[in-house]
Amino acid sequence: MSNQDFLIDRLRIGDLIDLSMVEIxxxxxxxxxxxxxxxxxxxxxVNEYIQSKKLNLEIEDLNSLPHHEKKLYQYLQIKNNHDTDLSTSSFYNNLSNLEKKGFIKFNENNKGRVETVEITSLTRYVIKYLLQYFMDSAVIPDFVKFDEGLTQKxxxxxxxTYLENIMALWFSEYIQLRLINWFKNLANEVFILSRKKKxxxxxxxxxxxxxxxxxHKKMIREPNNFIxxxxxxxxxxxxHFYNMERIDVLKELYRIIKPGGMVVLVAKAPxxxxxxxxxxxxxxxxxESISNAIFTKEELINxxxxxxFSNNEILNYRGMLIGLGYVE
Known part of the structure; x- marks a missing residue:
């Protein structure tokens, strides 16, 4: 048994009790x-993720709520009215706490200033242990291997094998920079589309x-037969995407995809x-937590x-359904 395994095997939830939600x-x-x-x-x-998870507190009849939910509602109203962005100084202090524990690594420039942050061999174990504590067992996906395997499929x-251009689309303001960097390896040009404004x-x-x-006005800016x-x-x-339903978005994608091109939909399989x-x-x-992302094969084909799109097919990949639609 390695020294690392020795430590992990003896880790207790109390050893991680001072980790904040921001740090996790x-x-x-x-x-x-x-x-x-x-x-x-x-x-x-991290700040975008925290802000995007705020609740919609518009309730027409507050008196219809049970007593304990009224108390939560009042607390959230006060919190939201005084809530501000996470400060950089507070966040950097959180990172320093993680670095002191060996959970992350700082990479400094020649002036001794932190330039980049990366994981250590302990990072995955910490998250996995926390999930195991709350749900008995958990699997943390190796996103890089997942991306490689799905791309090959x-x-x-x-x-x-290589594309002139590719567009990645997210229905939210949160985009996955990991995938943007991954797409750069697959195409000469990368386009991204999301609800994010800046x-x-x-x-x-x-x-x-x-x-x-x-x-703009429910139309993607890119021209016909381009991507x-x-x-x-x-x-x-x-x-919630520019007042469009998901089928409206797919129809717009069909317009901008060139003949011989394709769309790839990644959804969760039942x-x-x-x-x-x-x-x-x-x-x-x-x-229940991912119900909005669960599709059947028939739903994706439809x-x-x-x-x-035509000549459509559905692939199964590690619990995901991959819908491939082609433009003739």
Whole structure:
């Protein structure tokens, strides 16, 4: 047994009790990013995630709520009225706490200033341990291996090995910089489209040679027959995207994709229960939390056909359904 395994095996929840939610979210963001990241860019990602999770507090009849929910509602109102962005100094202090524990690594320039932050061999174990504590067992995806495997599967089915251009589309303001960097390896040009209005806070390295697409009056700015491939990494049923429904978006993508091009929809596949009462309770909680992203094969095929795509096919990949739609 290695010294690292020796420590991990003896880790107690009390040893991690002083980790803040900001620190836990930061560790998870670093794992997803997969390589050293500019410290301020990490701050932007974590702050956006925190702000995007605020509740909609518009309730017509407050008296209809149970007493305990009224108390929560009043607390959240006060909190939201006084809530501000996470300060950089507070965030950098959180990172210092993680670095002192060995959970992350600072990379400094020749002047001794922190330039980038990256994971250590302990980072994944910390998040995995926390999940195991709350849900008995958990698996932290290796995002890099997942991206590599899925990309290879799509290449095999489509016959496309390198692209003239590719567009990545997210239905939210939160975009995955890991995937943007991954797409740079697959195409000469990368376009991104999301609900995010400003990208200036991201580092120049992440958005270098990346084009920002826009939507105006429910039309994507790019011209007809222009993009070779569009990928939607988190396809969802209910979206809030420039007053468009998901089929409206797919129809617009059909317009801008060139003949011979394709769209790739990544959704969660339905999964069965196990007949184990404890495991099924956990699965039900998980299923409810991602219900907006669960599609059947028939639903994906119907979406693609309704939008005009042809020769459509659905791939199963590690619990995900991958919808491939082609433009003739």
């Amino acid at each position: 979210i930061s560790l998870n963001a670093l794992l997803e990013y997969g390589k050293p990241i500019v410290r301020y860019t990490l701050y932007v990602i 799509i290449k095999e089915r489509s016959g496309k 990208y200036e806070e991201y580092s120049k390295t992440d958005l270098e040679n990346v084009h920002i697409a826009k939507v 070779e491939m569009v990928a939607i990494p988190n396809y969802k049923k209910e979206i 999964f069965p229960l196990t007949q184990d009462i404890a495991a099924d309770e956990l699965l039900k909680i998980y299923r 979406d693609l056909e309704t939008a005009g």
